[in-house]
Amino acid sequence: MRVLIVDDDRFTLRLLTRQLTQLGVDGVLACESASAALTLIDGQIDSVDVLFCDLNMPGMDGVEFLRHLSRHGYRGGLVLISGEDVRVLDSVRRLASARQLQVLGTLRKPVALESIRALLQPAAAGAARAEPEFRKRYEAAELRQGVRQGQLVNHYQPKVAFSDARVVGVETLVRWAHAQDGLVFPDQFIAAAESGGVIEELTDAVLHVALRDTRSWNESGLDLRCAINVSMDNLVALDFPDRVAGAAARAGVPIAQLVLEVTESQLMHDTLSLLDIVSRLRLKRIGLSIDDFGTGFSSLAQLRDIPFDELKLDRSFVRGAGENAELLAILRANLGMARQLGLRSVAEGVETAGDWACLRDLGCDVAQGYFIARPMPADRLPEWMAEWEARRTHLVNRS
Structure with a gap:
């Protein structure tokens, strides 16, 4: 499984990387900004199985980043992370789902190891990589x-x-x-x-x-x-x-x-x-x-x-x-x-x-x-x- 973490907080990046490694994930990538993440995955977006994304980042925030992910056709799993109010997290989750992004869940900082484990189980089973069903429209x-x-x-x-x-x-x-x-x-x-x-x-x-x-x-x-x-x-x-x-x-x-x-x-x-x-x-x-x-x-x-x-x-x-x-x-x-x-x-x-x-x-x-x-x-x-x-x-x- 290949996981990408996007967060401007270096401590959070190190902590999540260590937690994911403890859970047996051997392909962890980390970026300190959304723009850097887009550059990293440009042309190889399908190679990322799960993406952990902070919402409150300078420059390009998490909401704008999700918009770009949707336009690029990202089909992996998505985990939203933030220290913001739970209602903000829920609103962004609904927005991401409406953009056809597969939200595995939301996490509040500091993130617990067991919470990450629970969210990664569907992705490990391949659910996060499922292709969306084609829905034909009729005249x-x-x-x-x-x-x-x-x-x-x-x-x-x-x-x-x-x-x-x-x-x-x-x-x-x-x-x-x-x-x-x-x-x-x-x-x-x-x-x-x-x-x-x-x-x-x-x-x-x-x-x-x-x-x-x-x-x-x-x-x-x-x-x-x-x-x-x-x-x-x-x-x-x-x-x-x-x-x-x-x-x-x-x-x-x-x-x-x-x-x-x-x-x-x-x-x-x-x-x-x-x-x-x-x-x-x-x-x-x-x-x-x-x-x-x-x-x-x-x-x-x-x-x-x-x-x-x-x-x-x-x-x-x-x-x-x-x-x-x-x-x-x-x-x-x-x-x-x-x-x-x-x-x-x-x-x-x-x-x-x-x-x-x-x-x-x-x-x-x-x-x-x-x-x-x-x-x-x-x-x-x-x-x-x-x-x-x-x-x-x-x-x-x-x-």
Whole structure:
């Protein structure tokens, strides 16, 4: 393993070099500045497996250095070191991850030997050298053809109540069964649907299948609220509430079982039309959820102006909140606000027993995430619910 340390403090350089040698690393390079490090690795950036980088350096600081690493296509592991406040470290970690840099972790000075050992284990196993997965993007014309040929497939992720762990609903997650590329996920085609004018056809297709599946579950005795993601682009057509209500009536599904989850991925300029449409949706007793709350353009202004009846906490605030005082404070504040406004609260991204216990103790209403189940085809849901019943009993008894 080849490790590069970048730090303007000579004592820290010597200490880290000695610690890495103790851990069996025999290829340690050290630079006292970011510019010197860039010169050293110019043309051979792929030869560095792990890079330890101080943030607060004179001249080129660590943040600027990370920008250059990203532009050079660095694919090794990255360890951020600083004596700065933990919030600064966390902010830079998020920035590095957004720049497609593989952050192994953050360390505060003085650095402990065992902390270094724990961070180097994934790199030693080769995880830090993994190539990023290629994500193909699709054009609107190809997507439109796929929609019209019936290639969209709905999967459903269960939602359960924290109070008794009973299944109370599902979120509809669309997939594209592409003829050549297999199952394609929405992050690869939703942007094309919105920009290319396909989103209305796509939403209608997803809604049609979701209502058909909901009716099937109703007939088998499963009473579940079915949530469907809609774009802000859907909420510009004044006939949208009538189209949704008409589709539910034709499917024989009670309108109150429908929830529309809205993620504001772009600013909405025609606020009068938006208020017209969402108010009519709520008058028809269609649920309205503000998705990914706290990210993008979602804000307190939306809660003030739009008659949502559900607030979904974004996964970035949920995962690991029990061990993070700042996330815990954000969740506590948002859940308190939801209760005061009479909104149902849903936590997405519940991935561990710790996440479950944390959100349950904070008084969240509904959980969704891999701790409960991954998205699944409609015909798999009844079988999964039978399996969940055993886990449900255990969770309730343990709490």
